[in-house]
Amino acid sequence: MGCDGGTIPKRHELVKGPKKVEKVDKNAELAAKWKYCALSQEKLKRPIVACDLGRLYNKDAVIEYxxxxxAERPNSEAVTHIRGTRDIKELNLTDNPEWEGERRNTKGDQYEDIHCGMFICPVVGLEMNGKHRFCYLQSCGCVFSERALKEVKTEICHKCGDPFKSDDVVVINSSKEEVEKLREKMEEKRAKAKTKKSKKSKAAVETGAAPPESKDETSSTKAGSSVENGNGASSDPDVAGPSSSKSGGASKRSIQEMQDKSEVFKSLFTSHTSAKRTKDQTSNWVTHTPYHF
Incomplete structure (x- = not known):
């Protein structure tokens, strides 16, 4: 096979050397982080949310997760740290006026700039395409470039005016080392929240404060104790008169014998004559099945 007509094979054709390491295109890597959801790998579209580690997601994809x-997902490892909607923050982004979206190059006869970002920094005007570092505030969700936060030092948001602290600033799509620091910060924050909850529960137990639902339960038990018993007498002293144990042998009276009670009130109890029927008036039990139609 081969070597026909005097062809001479070369060394690289006969000897197989080590495989070359595949290099990832930087432009493609930046586009995957800044233009596509980290979970569903679909294009980012509003509403866009971010986690405590600075990753971007579509809100619909996170809610489905x-x-x-x-359910099996292609990149479920990126959201294992998200336990609920409290672990994500909806971002307040500023649209790029130069971004035309899918209508930019529908025919394919125009130059399409891959580095053009969908959003920009509202203070400096830098595009959010991965070439510049961007941050978001956990307090309000506004997004700015890191250069804007360094040049204009303030404790009030440049966009919405809400106050924030230095701990509220989270870098978006940072390096692996910074992601590990953000993960440690996230775990410390969750540990503090657990300790606060445990302290509140202990304080409630020590003070003996009952929850508001217990009041309803006590009122229902009191109401149930005042319901008439089987003989037509009530256990409530206001209704059935004084009890024999407290009044020294006074017998309980029947509600039907009370003259100060109306007939409407007496008819509520089973000891009333309207509730008693003769054998001729009572009927036998009849069982119906769904097959009688």
């Missing part, structure tokens, strides 16, 4: 965590 939280509703059904057992």
């Amino acid at each position: 939280l509703l059904d965590k057992t």
